[in-house]
Amino acid sequence: MAERERRSTGEGRGCQEVRGMDDLSLLFGTSTALFASLYGPTHVLEAANPAFFANLGAGRPERTGVPLVEVMPELTDQGYIELLDRVYRTGERQVGRDALVVIGTGEDAREAYFDFTYDARRDDEGTIVGVRLLGVETTQAKQARRLIAEQRALLEQIARQAPLPDVLDGMCRTIEELSPEVIVSVLLADEDGRHLRHGAAPSLPDFYNRAIDGVATGDGVGSCGTAAHGRRDVIVSDIATDPLWRDFRHLADKAGLAACWSTPILARDGRLLGTFAMYHRTRRAPQDTDLAVARVFTDIAALAIECHRAEQARRAADAREKAARDDVSFLLTASTALAGRLSEKETLLRLADLASPALAPLATVDVVEAGGVRRVASVGPSEEARGLLASHAPGRGAEDDAVARVLASGLTEEARRTPNGPGPWRELGVTGYVCVPLVDRGRRPFGALTLLYTDGHFFDGHRVALAEELARRAASAAHSARQYARRAALARDLQTGLLLPDLPDIPGAQLAAFYHPAGEGLEIGGDFYDVFARGDGSWAFILGDVCGRGPMAATTTALVRHTARAVAPLFDDPVHVVEAVDKALNDRNALQDNGFVTLVYGHLAPAADGLTVHLVRAGHTLPLLLDTGHVAHAVEASGALLGIGDPPGLTARHLTLRPTESLLLYTDGITECRSAAGEQYGDMRLAKALACAPCRPAAADIVRTLAEDVRVFMDGREVEDDQAALVVTAGEPAPQG
16 A cells, blocks of 8 residues: 555646646747756756757757767767766756867767856655756857957957968968868968968968969959959859869868968958858858858958958158168268369269268279270279279270170160170179279260179169269269369469460579469469560569459450560560550550459669569569568659550659568468458468568579468368569679679
């Protein structure tokens, strides 16, 4: 009776449990949540909803009434049976979040994540009879969270301007970790969009990456080439049969690839940036989640590539700007170096120094001279190299010589080889050259700059343009130096013709002169002096200053000198000679008028007590007499400017120079010169300078003392006005015979 009662009671409780299971089955039967009811210490699977078998069954038949380990034996090694045992023993609820479950075995096994709740099942008396399991698969949510985290990490890399290969490689690895069955590849489009280059594919074989690097875009060129060409998604679920892969099928087979889905990577303006591809080793079509992942990471790849290109463009712009600044700096330095007071030869030597090593390791400069070509500069890294270059003489008429061809054509010649013709090219290791003509202002080549490269380095267009600009500036500077030298030589020749090359010897007298032209000596000065015989044993002397400079001043100087020489023998009175000069100046054609003239003119003759002097001053600085006591006195004589149309009102002055006394005639270029501080030399300093001459000075001593004092006073400043002086010193009287 007792046994029957126990069984009756147990069956009653069992019926209640079954009714409860029926209610739960109704509740969870169509739910996506997992539900299962386990009974007894062996965890017999009494009931479960379809979602339980769909998610955990791994394709196995739905079975109930047997222990759970028989339905899913893989759970034992993962600790889940032990967890059910604990709930069954203690009755304590257990909760798991994002619990990893390996479902299935062998090749069919897959990983999934779940949120589980395990509750003890009790009968009416509170006795634990089993465990109730509720669960929700969180695999996609977990992947979504990880996807967001990885996406954020990639965006941070892009923001930090990480190298593009690192960003793309990291992106590929992230997707492959989220979806282990996927192999990811990114190809980058060329600027013209006609070819695709390897970007990142960490899990594809190297031979495969090398083979598709540079593949053309176009219809029928695999998944990626077609997607790039059509700007659309291309899905190939079976590479072995799809015609798009006809030319690449053997390559895919060798790499073990069976499916490929490719998405074009486009910029915001629609330009092609590349392709994003997902490969599979089994035939497969994409799910919606696959396409969503592709869209997300395609956008990230587009952002990374655009940022990379923008950074490249910025760096290229910075490099161009720096190169432009460097070029301007180089050319400014070159212009400064070539702008000094250099001769033509010095200019060409400096050209070679500027070109090497800045533009090339070796440089030479050749010029046309006397019908031939002469090498005037050779620059290299060693004495041996310079010697080899200097020993090579290009031939002007040689057709196989680059210098000869450039001189003939006036055009730059460049080659990535050694120059034709004989030369020390092998010894110097020459691998390329550029030869640039040096052209004068008449567009005729007068020389050539040759730059030689070694060790396989070559000129680019930018360097050639820089060499041509340097050659142009140097040619202009050399032409100016040549013109300067010619003008200076012409001015010297003309000035020499207007001044005495040598002062004459006068009995009983010493003569000395000083002349310093203003500026650079390119123009004929207006200061002049002359000493000549009158034919009666006396001598005439003259020192003057013509208003102005240049050719007109030269013609006026010549007119004054020649007129004085012509009439001096005719008049004993120097006043008449100077009046004749004034008339000649006033009779000039108006177009030839070059302004006024100032001068001191006089006659001197030996006398028993020294030299007799009879002079006239016409608007000029006062002559100075240095007496035997070493004191300078001004020699007064009235007279106005010549050549202005008014009578000069001349008055002659007679005086005698006793032995060792001197008469100094000078122009205002001496007394009006200024020091660096702006102080004027003046008459007082001139008198002091004369007093500093040696005791009983010769004429040359006085000139030397005066010139040195003026030089020290000016301290290197450029002379702004011509300076001239003439000294007449009386000698000891000749013995009477």
